[in-house]
Amino acid sequence: MGSFSLHASCLAKHNLPWSNGCSQNLNSLRIPALRGPGFLSRKASKILAFYGLKSPPYALDALEPYMSKRLLETHWGEHHHGYVEGLNKQLEKNDILYSYTLDELVKVTYNNGNPLPEFNNAAQVWNHDFFWESMQPGGGGMPELGLLQQIEKDFGSFTNFKEKFIEASLSLFGSGWVWLVLKRQEKRLEVVKTSNAVNPIAWDDIPLMSLDTWEHAYYQDYKHDRGKYVNAFMNHLVSWHVVTARIIRAEAFVNLGEPKIPVA
Amino acid sequence: MALRTIVSRKTLAALGSGLRAEARLAASRGLVTFSLPDLPYDYGALEPAISAEIMQLHHQKHHQTYVTNYNKALEQLEDAMAKGDALAVVKLQSAIKFNGGGHINHSIFWKNLSPIREGGGEPPKGSLGWAIDTDLGSMEALVQRMNAEGAALQGSGWVWLGLDKDFKKLVVETTANQDPLVTKGANLVPLIGIDVWEHAYYLQYKNVKPDYLKNIWKVINWKYASEVYEKECH
Numbered sequence: 402m403g404s405f406s407l408h409a410s411c412l413a414k415h416n417l418p419w420s421n422g423c424s425q426n427l428n429s430l431r432i433p434a435l436r437g438p439g440f441l442s443r444k445a446s447k448i449l450a451f452y453g454l455k456s457p458p459y460a461l462d463a464l465e466p467y468m469s470k471r472l473l474e475t476h477w478g479e480h481h482h483g484y485v486e487g488l489n490k491q492l493e494k495n496d497i498l499y500s501y502t503l504d505e506l507v508k509v510t511y512n513n514g515n516p517l518p519e520f521n522n523a524a525q526v527w528n529h530d531f532f533w534e535s536m537q538p539g540g541g542g543m544p545e546l547g548l549l550q551q552i553e554k555d556f557g558s559f560t561n562f563k564e565k566f567i568e569a570s571l572s573l574f575g576s577g578w579v580w581l582v583l584k585r586q587e588k589r590l591e592v593v594k595t596s597n598a599v600n601p602i603a604w605d606d607i608p609l610m611s612l613d614t615w616e617h618a619y620y621q622d623y624k625h626d627r628g629k630y631v632n633a634f635m636n637h638l639v640s641w642h643v644v645t646a647r648i649i650r651a652e653a654f655v656n657l658g659e660p661k662i663p664v665a
Numbered sequence: 666m667a668l669r670t671i672v673s674r675k676t677l678a679a680l681g682s683g684l685r686a687e688a689r690l691a692a693s694r695g696l697v698t699f700s701l702p703d704l705p706y707d708y709g710a711l712e713p714a715i716s717a718e719i720m721q722l723h724h725q726k727h728h729q730t731y732v733t734n735y736n737k738a739l740e741q742l743e744d745a746m747a748k749g750d751a752l753a754v755v756k757l758q759s760a761i762k763f764n765g766g767g768h769i770n771h772s773i774f775w776k777n778l779s780p781i782r783e784g785g786g787e788p789p790k791g792s793l794g795w796a797i798d799t800d801l802g803s804m805e806a807l808v809q810r811m812n813a814e815g816a817a818l819q820g821s822g823w824v825w826l827g828l829d830k831d832f833k834k835l836v837v838e839t840t841a842n843q844d845p846l847v848t849k850g851a852n853l854v855p856l857i858g859i860d861v862w863e864h865a866y867y868l869q870y871k872n873v874k875p876d877y878l879k880n881i882w883k884v885i886n887w888k889y890a891s892e893v894y895e896k897e898c899h
Contacts, residue, residue: 575842575843598819616862617871620864625722
């Protein structure tokens with residue numbers, strides 16, 4: 402999630418956790434010069450960015466008419482972009498946090514429910530990367546095979562799951578996200594609502610698909626009508642292919658049951 | 666705090682025939698329902714600070730939905746209480762807080778705004794003006810502080826200028842979602858509330874919340890705020 406680019410000259414300026422807080426050690430390490438002379442000099446250029454704005458895996462007009470190009474330009478180009486810039490600005494000032502991956506950063510800054518100031522930006526960058534990838538042009542329809550079986554096992558039927566998801570989206574008060582998650586401990590699928598930027602990876606569950614229910618996610622196209630937006634998402638946008646890929650990966654970490662090996 | 670709601674009593678005659686005995690009993694006891702208050706100005710009267718499109722949607726759709734759902738939740742509460750269903754009563758609290766809060770907050774908000782030709786944006790004279798200078802430094806400082814807190818608020822919520830009626834001091838507070846100002850202190854009286862939910866500005870300002878906050882002061886109705894202040898602080 403997000404690209405990680407570290408301008409190496411910052412090594413000279415900042416105290417890294419393993420360096421005993423003493424930059425003298427680094428200068429004596431004989432790190433080979435990756436650029437011209439004076440590479441590690443303290444006058445070297447400042448950090449440019451830690452995270453980049455990842456593009457959705459489709460053109461901005463590809464989700465029309467269910468999610469307009471105009472909405473995506475604002476949602477991705479302004480909101481998501483703003484979170485990335487905000488996060489980069491915060492990380493410039495914080496030595497410890499920039500050594501984490503985005504996943505780790507979200508969990509660490511969540512701080513068990515007492516979030517640090519960087520959490521909002523970090524989590525929203527993660528959340529939006531995940532959300533764009535949860536959709537596709539020509540999405541909607543139904544999942545198949547193993548994923549469908551798992552949904553039927555945990556919700557009774559696909560229709561039941563869909564109703565639960567829609568109900569959760571409509572009853573979420575304020576800003577937030579609705580998720581289909583794989584609960585790691587309980588080893589089952591569940592529909593989960595979170596507020597603002599909160600994300601189920603914070604308590605170690607595995608998200609499979611999400612819907613942004615912040616008003617900025619639908620207002621330009623659907624105005625106050627969140628119900629219409631949710632239906633458009635379920636019927637035309639959600640990418641069951643991606644959810645399938647995600648649950649396949651999740652099964653490497655969560656044992657969802659014995660494989661059905663036919664007896665000879 | 667003057668909360669101008671138009672209430673009506675449901676009569677037995679208005680109820681359909683398919684009601685359960687408990688609901689009929691509740692109605693005969695007089696379940697008070699709420700309805701959407703009228704705006705004291707046209708939808709377009711606050712232009713260009715707030716567009717007519719936003720005002721109409723905000724009033725007719727968002728506020729109306731809070732009223733409708735508040736009434737529904739109160740009916741369900743009445744039911745649950747009559748049946749002695751403790752769990753159901755507790756489960757309804759978040760819907761009541763959210764929808765009831767939404768109704769209360771928006772009812773104040775419409776009175777916090779007024780068209781420029783009717784005095785919108787004119788700073789307060791008299792005791793509220795002095796109190797702002799004494800408690801918060803200056804009008805500029807107040808505006809800057811409320812704008813900063815409003816811009817920094819994550820998610821949905823409100824930013825308030827309130828009066829602590831015990832200490833007779835002005836305070837600036839924020840609340841999340843539709844929490845009324847009293848959730849930050851039982852002795853707090855709301856004078857000015859600014860809605861920073863995205864629906865309050867999105868169609869006009871998109872993600873540039875600071876511009877909305879800068880412009881809304883041009884239509885803030887300080888007359889109403891002064892009235893409330895003087896009533897509490899005479």
